[in-house]
Amino acid sequence: MEVPDGRELLRLSVNREDRLLLVRSHATLLEVLREDLGLTGTKHGCELGECGACTVLVDGTPQLSCLLLPAQVEGTAVTTIEGLARGSELHPVQQAFVAQGGLQCGYCTPGMVLAAKALLDENPAPSRDEIKEALAGNLCRCTGYAGIIEAVEEAGRMLS
Amino acid sequence: MTIEAPRDERALRVVGKSLPRVEAAAKVTGSIAYADDIVLPGMLFCKLLRSRHPYARVLSIDTRAARAVPGVVAVLTGHDLPVNYGIMPTCEDEHALEHEKVRFVGDPVAAVAAVDEETAQAGCRAISVEYEPLEAVESIEQALVPPDDEPLHDYAGPANVHRLAALEFGDVDAGFARAAHVREDIFFFEGNTHLPMEQHSATAQVAGDKVTLWSSTQDPHYVHRALAKVLGLPMGKLRVVAAPHGGGFGGKCDPFSHEIVVCKVAMMTGRPVKCTLTREEVFYTHRGRHPVLMWVRTGVDADGRILAMHFRSALDGGAYGSYGPASTLYTGALQTTTYAIPAYRFEGARVFTNKAPCGPKRGHGTPQPRFALEVHLDKLAADVGLDPVELRRRNFVKPFSRTVNWLRITSCGLEEVTNRVLEASGYARRERRRGHGMGFAVSSYMCGAGLPIYWNKMPHSECVVNVGRGGVTLYCGATDIGQGSDSVLATVAAEELGLWPGDIRLVTGDTGLTPVDLGSYSSRVTFMAGNAAREAAAKMRALLVGVVADEEGCAPQEVEVRDGKVGRMTFEEAATLAEEHLGVLSAHGTYTPPEGIGGRYKGAGVGPSPAYSYSAATVDLDADPGSGEIRVNKVWLAHDIGRSINEMAARGQVEGGVYMGLGEALMEAQAYRDGLHRQPSMLDYKSLTFLEMPEVETILVETHDPEGPYGAKEVGQGPLLPVIPAVVSAVHDALGVWIDEVPVTPDKIVRALDARAKGKEARYGPKRFPDIPYPDLVKVVPPDAATAAL
Numbered sequence: 001m002e003v004p005d006g007r008e009l010l011r012l013s014v015n016r017e018d019r020l021l022l023v024r025s026h027a028t029l030l031e032v033l034r035e036d037l038g039l040t041g042t043k044h045g046c047e048l049g050e051c052g053a054c055t056v057l058v059d060g061t062p063q064l065s066c067l068l069l070p071a072q073v074e075g076t077a078v079t080t081i082e083g084l085a086r087g088s089e090l091h092p093v094q095q096a097f098v099a100q101g102g103l104q105c106g107y108c109t110p111g112m113v114l115a116a117k118a119l120l121d122e123n124p125a126p127s128r129d130e131i132k133e134a135l136a137g138n139l140c141r142c143t144g145y146a147g148i149i150e151a152v153e154e155a156g157r158m159l160s
Numbered sequence: 161m162t163i164e165a166p167r168d169e170r171a172l173r174v175v176g177k178s179l180p181r182v183e184a185a186a187k188v189t190g191s192i193a194y195a196d197d198i199v200l201p202g203m204l205f206c207k208l209l210r211s212r213h214p215y216a217r218v219l220s221i222d223t224r225a226a227r228a229v230p231g232v233v234a235v236l237t238g239h240d241l242p243v244n245y246g247i248m249p250t251c252e253d254e255h256a257l258e259h260e261k262v263r264f265v266g267d268p269v270a271a272v273a274a275v276d277e278e279t280a281q282a283g284c285r286a287i288s289v290e291y292e293p294l295e296a297v298e299s300i301e302q303a304l305v306p307p308d309d310e311p312l313h314d315y316a317g318p319a320n321v322h323r324l325a326a327l328e329f330g331d332v333d334a335g336f337a338r339a340a341h342v343r344e345d346i347f348f349f350e351g352n353t354h355l356p357m358e359q360h361s362a363t364a365q366v367a368g369d370k371v372t373l374w375s376s377t378q379d380p381h382y383v384h385r386a387l388a389k390v391l392g393l394p395m396g397k398l399r400v401v402a403a404p405h406g407g408g409f410g411g412k413c414d415p416f417s418h419e420i421v422v423c424k425v426a427m428m429t430g431r432p433v434k435c436t437l438t439r440e441e442v443f444y445t446h447r448g449r450h451p452v453l454m455w456v457r458t459g460v461d462a463d464g465r466i467l468a469m470h471f472r473s474a475l476d477g478g479a480y481g482s483y484g485p486a487s488t489l490y491t492g493a494l495q496t497t498t499y500a501i502p503a504y505r506f507e508g509a510r511v512f513t514n515k516a517p518c519g520p521k522r523g524h525g526t527p528q529p530r531f532a533l534e535v536h537l538d539k540l541a542a543d544v545g546l547d548p549v550e551l552r553r554r555n556f557v558k559p560f561s562r563t564v565n566w567l568r569i570t571s572c573g574l575e576e577v578t579n580r581v582l583e584a585s586g587y588a589r590r591e592r593r594r595g596h597g598m599g600f601a602v603s604s605y606m607c608g609a610g611l612p613i614y615w616n617k618m619p620h621s622e623c624v625v626n627v628g629r630g631g632v633t634l635y636c637g638a639t640d641i642g643q644g645s646d647s648v649l650a651t652v653a654a655e656e657l658g659l660w661p662g663d664i665r666l667v668t669g670d671t672g673l674t675p676v677d678l679g680s681y682s683s684r685v686t687f688m689a690g691n692a693a694r695e696a697a698a699k700m701r702a703l704l705v706g707v708v709a710d711e712e713g714c715a716p717q718e719v720e721v722r723d724g725k726v727g728r729m730t731f732e733e734a735a736t737l738a739e740e741h742l743g744v745l746s747a748h749g750t751y752t753p754p755e756g757i758g759g760r761y762k763g764a765g766v767g768p769s770p771a772y773s774y775s776a777a778t779v780d781l782d783a784d785p786g787s788g789e790i791r792v793n794k795v796w797l798a799h800d801i802g803r804s805i806n807e808m809a810a811r812g813q814v815e816g817g818v819y820m821g822l823g824e825a826l827m828e829a830q831a832y833r834d835g836l837h838r839q840p841s842m843l844d845y846k847s848l849t850f851l852e853m854p855e856v857e858t859i860l861v862e863t864h865d866p867e868g869p870y871g872a873k874e875v876g877q878g879p880l881l882p883v884i885p886a887v888v889s890a891v892h893d894a895l896g897v898w899i900d901e902v903p904v905t906p907d908k909i910v911r912a913l914d915a916r917a918k919g920k921e922a923r924y925g926p927k928r929f930p931d932i933p934y935p936d937l938v939k940v941v942p943p944d945a946a947t948a949a950l
């Protein structure tokens with residue numbers, strides 16, 4: 001629904017909560033999540049679709065929130081990193097990242113964890129090549145990727 | 161060599177284990193707040209207007225239209241921040257906003273604060289700046305000739321030279337005269353950048369007469385100093401907090417324009433202000449790896465023992481001083497920490513050019529000469545008919561020795577890292593076929609700089625451990641930039657107090673709350689802050705043990721501190737009892753590097769360190785003789801870490817270092833055309849993804865350094881260093897051509913192969929080293945002769 005002043009009224013489902021929002025019509029989903037909803041767990045490294053830091057799940061599929069307009073995700077279920085743990089219990093993918101050293105500075109981690117979860121939901125026992133393929137759009141400057149691959153393998157074992 | 165662990169260190173309970181880092185849960189849930197995640201009530205947003213000219217005089221700045229934009233709250237120019245600053249006292253050549261001259265594309269000239277980022281941006285667009293373009297300096301060669309216009313800085317000269325150094329240790333000419341063989345080579349290392357995933361961000365807030373800055377900085381202490389100078393405030397009125405950090409690699413070590421500007425705007429408006437850089441701005445803010453042109457000449461005797469070495473470097477420094485004087489000396493300082501060079505001459509120069517300023521990046525000033533030196537030794541070995549590994553072994557430094565430039569070597573696992581990596585990789589038995597190759601190289605790095613950046617006599621690191629109803633809290637100025645320094649400090653405290661790292665509450669990187677620590681650079685945290693933390697925690701343990709021994713009627717040595725117990729009491733009971741007897745429970749520890757770890761000549765401040773780590777790498781790759789494409793199959797990296805405090809975190813540092821080294825070796829370049837960055841985006845600036853990153857086999861070698869905490873040394877920077885020359889060496893092994901210029905891209909390989917096909921030198925690389933007006937050599941008597949003369 002359009003309202004004057006370049007704003008838009010939107011109904012979004014984020015982390016299983018329905019939210020009614022009045023947002024700037026050209027704001028990206030990334031901006032709305034971080035600035036309007038205060039979900040700062042979603043990160044930004046480029047805001048041009050190049051780094052994967054802003055990855056969120058839209059109906060379970062990893063998407064770059066810096067390239068999406070919130071209107072495009074109306075009627076879908078958006079999951080951000082804040083929506084993964086159940087209460088204080090970490091999701092197995094999160095547990096595995098912690099246990100296997102899948103993070104250092106942690107800035108790429110929200111995007112990595114979500115991309116990994118989406119992969120494992122589809123394919124609980126991916127090969128190393130399948131993991132690399134699935135995560136190739138997410139850059140990490142710290143880990144050399146090795147710890148992340150081990151974390152995803154470990155999470156796969158935990159989930160199956 | 162591996163030294164037996166001292167008796168009391170055999171039963172370490174927490175140190176050396178593979179444990180999750182202490183802040184891991186906050187990172188995987190997204191709850192940790194990095195600098196840009198901070199939101200304060202009534203916060204303004206700030207944007208900087210940056211120069212589009214590489215070099216120009218600023219004739220006028222008209223901000224009236226910007227002030228009229230609805231929602232704009234403040235507009236600043238250089239007149240609001242006239243005080244100059246810079247990380248090094250000898251080159252404080254920066255202004256938060258330039259109002260006389262811009263020196264690179266991206267130099268900030270004005271700032272706008274507004275109710276939101278878009279409005280701030282609109283305000284910036286409304287500012288009109290009148291420039292008079294000057295002739296830009298784009299290369300080292302160009303910087304050496306007197307400019308048509310004025311030099312970049314008043315203190316530059318001759319021409320645009322920033323800094324010159326010329327040192328000689330021992331009689332180099334006599335060494336060359338005795339040599340059975342002398343070889344010369346020229347190399348070029350293109351610059352590259354840190355590319356942290358997190359863009360720099362800073363937020364300032366004013367309360368009463370006090371200013372607080374939260375920033376993605378690696379060294380809040382130095383930012384604190386610069387702010388006090390530029391803002392004209394006493395240090396006690398300023399507090400700098402290093403926010404949880406999304407990656408530094410040296411790129412967040414300088415005080416930055418946006419940090420100063422947000423403080424000033426907060427002071428002017430009374431409102432909190434944030435400034436977050438865009439990715440493009442991060443590329444232009446830079447302070448990354450210097451492009452360095454190098455010339456090296458080495459003479460060996462008939463057995464391949466080095467008699468003399470002469471090393472020259474020319475650094476393209478970009479537009480400002482930054483850490484430049486140190487960077488320059490680092491290109492000459494650590495050649496001697498791997499090889500015993502009896503006579504050594506170093507001549508270095510840094511020049512100003514109209515590009516983003518260069519500064520420290522992982523390995524600061526040493527990856528470039530390490531690449532040159534290792535490849536040069538490969539060629540020298542071939543000249544004299546020796547195996548390249550054997551040539552190196554004949555020249556390895558010895559543990560507990562002193563280098564010709566007076567650096568004190570203590571624990572040194574060079575032999576062992578070499579043996580381990582060669583064994584694991586099967587280097588000697590490698591498959592010989594065209595297009596396949598393996599390369600080997602070694603390196604060493606500092607465990608913290610022996611001297612601070614500015615002269616002061618404070619300890620380099622201080623820690624306080626308090627015990628109370630909040631449990632154990634450790635205060636230290638050290639900053640976790642992702643390398644795991646918080647986990648190191650917590651592990652050390654936990655070891656001493658019989659607890660787990662997760663039991664330790666940490667307050668770090670906060671100049672208002674923590675005692676001094678110089679910051680996260682020069683791989684200093686584990687060694688220096690680790691020692692300070694160990695001392696503080698051991699003192700706290702002694703307090704608790706004393707009280708419990710009295711209570712239990714036994715000798716203090718009989719009170720065991722482990723598994724959450726002090727003697728028969730729980731830690732909490734012991735703490736309460738101790739507080740009843742002693743009042744506030746607080747203990748502190750400090751670390752200052754020992755005297756006499758370096759020399760006493762001008763320039764001796766760069767290179768000394770209380771210990772050196774050692775690394776060796778072998779790289780296995782395939783190189784396509786048609787296209788020049790390289791596929792790295794595997795890297796083996798052995799690292800003398802002294803002792804790992806947290807093995808999993810240490811392995812992560814090695815893997816990350818190898819990753820970054822491969823990126824630098826194969827693809828990363830901060831290159832310019834007409835003053836503009838060629839690839840200021842994450843897509844175009846090539847870095848390794850999951851798909852290109854090969855398997856890494858990490859071998860940690862423990863030499864138990866006598867002065868490191870539990871024997872620990874650094875691991876954050878060293879493992880990057882041997883990777884680059886090992887790649888170059890492997891390409892030569894595969895195709896028989898030398899690529900003497902990094903990064904080793906396919907086009908360079910093809911050109912070298914073409915050159916060979918035409919009967920020319922089978923090489924790609926620079927052909928000449930410019931004439932540089934180096935000053936007269938400072939002749940330093942080397943240690944042995946000096947000792948003999950006493």
Ligand code: FES
Nearest residue numbers: 047050051052066
């Ligand atoms: S911020 Fe969306 S891909 Fe980089």
Ligand code: FES
Nearest residue numbers: 104105140141142
């Ligand atoms: S952990 Fe730092 S970018 Fe991935």
